[in-house]
Amino acid sequence: MKPTKVNLNHNSHLRKIFIRFSIVLMSISKISSQEIGRPKAQPYTIEGTYEKLKKKYPFIQPLNLEFPKNIKVKKDVEYKTRNGKSLLADIYFPGNSSREYPGIILVHGGGWISGSKENEKFLAQELASKGYVAMAINYSLSDVAKYPAAVEDIKDALKFLKKHHKEFALNRKKIAVGGNSAGAQLATLVGVKDKVQAIVNIDGIVSFIHPESEEGTYAAYWFGATKVQNFKLWKEASPLEYIGKNTPATLFINSSQPRFHAGRDDMMKLLKSYNIATEFHEIKDSPHSFWLVQPWFDETLQYIVDFLDKVLKN
Numbered sequence: 194m195k196p197t198k199v200n201l202n203h204n205s206h207l208r209k210i211f212i213r214f215s216i217v218l219m220s221i222s223k224i225s226s227q228e229i230g231r232p233k234a235q236p237y238t239i240e241g242t243y244e245k246l247k248k249k250y251p252f253i254q255p256l257n258l259e260f261p262k263n264i265k266v267k268k269d270v271e272y273k274t275r276n277g278k279s280l281l282a283d284i285y286f287p288g289n290s291s292r293e294y295p296g297i298i299l300v301h302g303g304g305w306i307s308g309s310k311e312n313e314k315f316l317a318q319e320l321a322s323k324g325y326v327a328m329a330i331n332y333s334l335s336d337v338a339k340y341p342a343a344v345e346d347i348k349d350a351l352k353f354l355k356k357h358h359k360e361f362a363l364n365r366k367k368i369a370v371g372g373n374s375a376g377a378q379l380a381t382l383v384g385v386k387d388k389v390q391a392i393v394n395i396d397g398i399v400s401f402i403h404p405e406s407e408e409g410t411y412a413a414y415w416f417g418a419t420k421v422q423n424f425k426l427w428k429e430a431s432p433l434e435y436i437g438k439n440t441p442a443t444l445f446i447n448s449s450q451p452r453f454h455a456g457r458d459d460m461m462k463l464l465k466s467y468n469i470a471t472e473f474h475e476i477k478d479s480p481h482s483f484w485l486v487q488p489w490f491d492e493t494l495q496y497i498v499d500f501l502d503k504v505l506k507n
Contacts, residue, residue, distance in 0.1 A: 302374025400456030445473035
């Protein structure tokens with residue numbers, strides 16, 4: 194019986210492939226086991242934003258608007274609890290309750306990790322003075338609960354507002370969701386999946402997986418996973434994935450910072466293909482968070498009122 198001949202070159206090639214494959218598996222395992230570190234987030238407030246922006250934009254002015262005389266506000270309304278903690282909202286509404294008004298849920302920004310309903314108070318009160326019921330909400334931030342908790346909170350806020358429509362003279366069939374920055378992404382996601390009549394997106398991305406998207410550490414911390422670790426989750430949270438014939442009319446108001454436009458043009462193209470009303474306005478030479486200071490606040494407010502009047506009041 195002749196001994197079996199061994200192809201040493203062949204075995205050597207297989208061994209190299211095996212070693213390379215093992216290295217790849219180890220790399221993937223290392224990435225998957227990495228903990229997502231908390232970003233060094235600063236408190237996100239109206240006052241802090243003004244102090245930060247005035248260094249580069251010395252002409253801006255802080256927001257200092259008197260409370261309109263034709264409206265009322267109910268503050269710190271508990272719209273739900275999560276793990277025993279109250280989630281609160283401030284609801285601004287027209288003082289004249291002789292007729293029903295359209296409404297809007299306002300979702301603050303802050304990288305899903307900071308900010309509060311206080312950031313929306315001026316926008317809420319001004320919208321109320323223009324004939325809208327405006328509900329500025331707190332929601333679960335990423336230190337407390339990961340995605341999709343914040344999305345669920347906004348949906349529950351919407352249910353709460355509809356349930357209590359009589360108290361605020363709200364027309365339940367005419368409600369918008371709006372937000373800025375991370376709040377815009379959240380509001381848009383709820384808007385494309387729930388039954389609302391309009392979306393107002395102020396400088397928020399509509400896709401985490403779009404080539405234009407640069408969201409990284411803040412999103413990863415909110416998701417509890419990097420894009421590599423859980424691509425499916427990042428895709429699931431992208432409003433662009435849900436555009437269809439029933440998507441509501443959508444307004445985009447953007448800064449001149451390209452990364453906050455991620456997915457906007459593609460979303461608008463899809464909306465137009467379904468003959469759904471959509472428009473965008475870019476605040477020229479503006480930074481992110483432009484809506485929290487003057488003169489950009491007034492410009493932002495006017496775009497919103499003009500759009501909502503067309504969509505919800507006609």
